[in-house]
Amino acid sequence: MCATCGCGGAGVRVSHAGHGHPHGHDRTVTLEVDLLAANDALARRNRGRLDRAGIVAVNLMSSPGSGKTTLLERTIRTLGGVSCAVLEGDQETLLDADRIAATGARAVQINTGAGCHLDAGMVARGLDALAPEDGSLVFVENVGNLVCPALFALGEHARVVIMSVTEGADKPLKYPHMFRTADLVVLTKTDLLPHVDFAVHDWADAVRRARPGVAILQVSATTGAGMDEWRAWLEGLRTHHGAPTRTG
């Protein structure tokens, strides 16, 4: 391959006669490369690996403090008969992985440092370390952030966006990229509804504006309200993707 213009390289088409090229080559190289293609390819590889092992993976996305980890703790403790494992994404600390490990589930912490989202490569390495059992349910708790994680496929079977009642009912309209690719939207901390100014109907309208027809659940990990519906949704997802049926 020419080191000046790259002609001769794989997939390189050189056109447009240039001026001053030391080797007399043309200089404009048409690439037409999708910038998310590398991540998407890794995500497809993750998905294939999960499917072959009968594992179903859920990507949980929200702003920081929405209650993802608390919801997971209660979910794992009450999902009898289903093996669960968790990839925890945070910029720093092992705090969340330690909380999940205390439930008895496998957990691996991915610290992104300055990074604001998980990508498919991080999840591939996380799955290597996590080594989830065949037929298990894997939760990927993304970095708390309602913006950046939206763009990056991880190989998940479903994207769940979580929002708490303390965040404001207009968030789905303010952060539409996150909500418009959701397979399920979960409202958490509903036990706090009597104490905060949060109009559930307005919120549900905003969610459906961002993502027409999306499923919506309301839960409280503190009181257990709505947890049956959440567990049923997870079971439905596992059944749909061919994971082994629950025996416990």
Add this chain to the structure above:
Amino acid sequence: MHELSITQSVVDAVTARLGEARIRRVRLEVGRLSGVVPDALRFCFELVTAGTTLDGAVLEIEEPAGSARCRTCGVGFETTEVLPLCGCGSADVEVLGGAGLRILAVETGNVVDVESEVDPCARPADAAGPGSA
């Protein structure tokens, strides 16, 4: 800021295709509905390309508008809104285009003033050409 990762993927994709070739110009398509902010890409570009074959390259960004179709009345229209409303009042709108995020093309060559470095005809001290004095 996911633009940092996106900018890194520009460098990765270009160097994967073009190896050691020096890059003078990079042309990207960043659709208005892509969720990526062109100004943030420009901010990251100098930082991420430093010391790479793209160091010093000019970044050009095309920002095509989105296209959408109303599921209620069936009409198609252009939009720059992530959550577009149809003229009929419906919010049940399918976004069809404008989310593209691509490297369109790059220009290769000597980044350090090609005109004076490699063109024997160039006269750096007289860039405006004959007759300008």
